[in-house]
Amino acid sequence: MKRAIYAGTFDPITNGHLDIIERSAKLVETLIVAVAKNPSKQPLFELAERVELVRQSVKHLTNVDVVGFSGLLADFAQQQNAQILVRGLRGADDIEYEIQLAQLNNKLSPTLETLFLPPSVEWRYLSSTMVREIFKHQGDVAQFVPACVSKALQYKR
Numbered sequence: 001m002k003r004a005i006y007a008g009t010f011d012p013i014t015n016g017h018l019d020i021i022e023r024s025a026k027l028v029e030t031l032i033v034a035v036a037k038n039p040s041k042q043p044l045f046e047l048a049e050r051v052e053l054v055r056q057s058v059k060h061l062t063n064v065d066v067v068g069f070s071g072l073l074a075d076f077a078q079q080q081n082a083q084i085l086v087r088g089l090r091g092a093d094d095i096e097y098e099i100q101l102a103q104l105n106n107k108l109s110p111t112l113e114t115l116f117l118p119p120s121v122e123w124r125y126l127s128s129t130m131v132r133e134i135f136k137h138q139g140d141v142a143q144f145v146p147a148c149v150s151k152a153l154q155y156k157r
């Protein structure tokens, strides 16, 4: 009965995130998508908006829950009774940081293991920052994000 957490800022959720969510949800009993408040990033979307956009994007998945959180991820995982952290590993640039984070989270909560998934090849280059950048310069982001995000972005112009 494994419960896993996939955490991120999701400002906004992209097709790359959705790919990781869909694939990891097949590996566990319940996947909790944890949307970080993350004030250090000064997000474009408020926490409640980001949670709602993730909810709409995953509504076809029956074993996925979406919640907002602040504070330490290791503490949140304990509260949620989750044993696994899912992380996407897009390439060599991610590895050092991700291993450090995995070890730190395991130190903070020794029963917590990190599971890395490579992204599907078409989303390897994608990030929320790039989506926001394309949007800022009036580009069309429809191919990179769920439809609800494209729609929500129009109200940010």
Ligand code: COA
Pocket: 007, 008, 009, 010, 011, 014, 015, 016, 017, 020, 036, 038, 071, 072, 073, 074, 088, 089, 090, 101, 104, 105, 119, 123, 126, 127, 128, 129, 130
């Ligand atoms: N597809 C598309 N984009 C992806 C991706 C994928 N598969 N995987 C990662 N990304 C993007 C993210 O969108 C993010 O883009 P951005 O910087 O443009 O917003 C970037 O890659 C980095 O991802 P990530 O490292 O997951 O950052 P994040 O801000 O989304 O999430 C938290 C980081 C919330 C998981 C982390 O800060 C955290 O755990 N915070 C809580 C405090 C804590 O416990 N800290 C650790 C111990 S000190």
